[in-house]
Amino acid sequence: MRLGLKERPAMVLFPALCAMDMLSYNDSGQLQLTEGGCYLTQQSVPTLAGYVGLEKSDPAVLEMVERLKHDGPLEAPSGIAYVKEGEGPSPMDDPEVARRLTLALAGRAQILAPIVADKLPKHNGHLVDVAGGSGFFTYEWLLVNPDATATVLDRPQVLAVAAECLFTFSQSGRHGAHTVPERVTFLPGDMLTDELPQTDLLLAASLFHDWPTETCQLLARRFADALVSGGELWVHDAFLDDTMDGPQAVTDYSAQLFWVTKGRAYSRNEYRQWFAEAGLMPSDKNSSTQMDYGLIWARKP
Numbered sequence: 001m002r003l004g005l006k007e008r009p010a011m012v013l014f015p016a017l018c019a020m021d022m023l024s025y026n027d028s029g030q031l032q033l034t035e036g037g038c039y040l041t042q043q044s045v046p047t048l049a050g051y052v053g054l055e056k057s058d059p060a061v062l063e064m065v066e067r068l069k070h071d072g073p074l075e076a077p078s079g080i081a082y083v084k085e086g087e088g089p090s091p092m093d094d095p096e097v098a099r100r101l102t103l104a105l106a107g108r109a110q111i112l113a114p115i116v117a118d119k120l121p122k123h124n125g126h127l128v129d130v131a132g133g134s135g136f137f138t139y140e141w142l143l144v145n146p147d148a149t150a151t152v153l154d155r156p157q158v159l160a161v162a163a164e165c166l167f168t169f170s171q172s173g174r175h176g177a178h179t180v181p182e183r184v185t186f187l188p189g190d191m192l193t194d195e196l197p198q199t200d201l202l203l204a205a206s207l208f209h210d211w212p213t214e215t216c217q218l219l220a221r222r223f224a225d226a227l228v229s230g231g232e233l234w235v236h237d238a239f240l241d242d243t244m245d246g247p248q249a250v251t252d253y254s255a256q257l258f259w260v261t262k263g264r265a266y267s268r269n270e271y272r273q274w275f276a277e278a279g280l281m282p283s284d285k286n287s288s289t290q291m292d293y294g295l296i297w298a299r300k301p
C-alpha cells in the first residue's frame with residue numbers, strides 16, 4: 001500500500017476508482033490500472049493528467065486529500081455528524097443541530113419504511129430500533145404488526161424530534177395508526193455503552209455506516225447479546241459489492257459518509273463476518289428496498 005492509507009480511506013478510494021473503471025483487481029487480487037486508468041498517468045501519450053489536474057487546487061479536492069491521508073478531518077471541535085462517542089461533544093446532543101440532522105433523514109425514512117416494514121418478519125413480539133432517528137421504520141412496522149411493541153433508542157435530543165414524528169404519524173388517519181403511540185417506548189441512551197433491552201428483533205438502519213470497522217464489530221456483539229434465542233438482527237443499508245469494486249452509487253455514497261461521519265459503506269460480506277464473529281448465523285439472502293438500499297439479517301441460535 002504505497003500511498004500509506006489506513007483501512008477506511010483505502011476502502012473508500014479504491015472501490016470508487018474500480019467502480020469508475022480506473023482500477024481493477026488482477027488474478028492475484030492486486031490492484032492495477034485499467035486501460036482507461038492508464039490515461040491518468042503523466043507518462044501516457046495522450047494523457048488526461050492535465051485535464052483532471054484542472055481541479056488540483058480546488059479547496060474541496062485538497063480537503064478530501066487531507067481527509068484520506070489522515071483518515072478524517074484533523075480537527076472536529078463540535079463533533080462528527082450522527083456520531084455520539086464517549087465524553088466528546090456530539091451534534092446529536094445539541095438541540096438545534098440534532099433536530100436539523102434528524103429531519104434531514106426523516107424523508108428518506110418515510111419513503112423507505114413501508115417497504116422495510118413489509119420485508120421485516122411479521123411478529124407479535126418486540127422490536128428494538130437502535131439509533132432509530134425519526135422512528136419511522138418502527139412506526140410503519142408496528143402498523144403491520146398490530147400486536148407488537150417496540151423501543152426506539154437514540155440520543156435524547158433526537159428522540160424529542162422522533163416523538164413529534166410519531167404524533168404526526170398517529171394523526172395520519174391510516175388504519176391502526178392511532179394505536180401505534182401506546183406501543184412505542186422511547187429510550188434515550190448510548191448504544192455503545194448502555195445496556196440494551198432484550199428483544200425478538202433488532203433493527204440497525206443506516207447505523208453501521210457511521211462507524212469504523214472496530215466499532216461495527218463491537219456493535220454486532222452488543223446487538224447479538226440483546227437478542228433472545230431465535231431473535232434476528234436486521235440491517236438496512238447501502239452495501240458495497242463483495243468484490244469491493246462497486247456499485248458506483250454506493251462507492252459515491254461511501255465517499256460522502258467518509259466525509260461527514262466516522263464510517264463508510266461496507267460490503268454484505270463484511271457485515272456477515274462481524275455477525276458470525278458475534279455468534280449469529282447470517283442468512284445468505286439479500287433483499288433490496290429502494291434508493292440503492294437493501295436488507296440483510298442474521299439469527300441468534
Ligand SMILES: C[S@@+](CC[C@H](N)C(=O)[O-])C[C@H]1O[C@@H](n2cnc3c(N)ncnc32)[C@H](O)[C@@H]1O
Nearest residue numbers: 082083084092109131132133154190191205206
Ligand atoms: C444515520 S442516523 C440513522 C437514523 C435512522 N436509523 C434512519 O435510518 O433514519 C444515525 C443515528 O445514530 C444515532 N447515534 C449516534 N451515536 C449514538 C449512540 N452512541 N447511541 C445512540 N444513538 C446514537 C444518531 O443520533 C442518529 O439518529
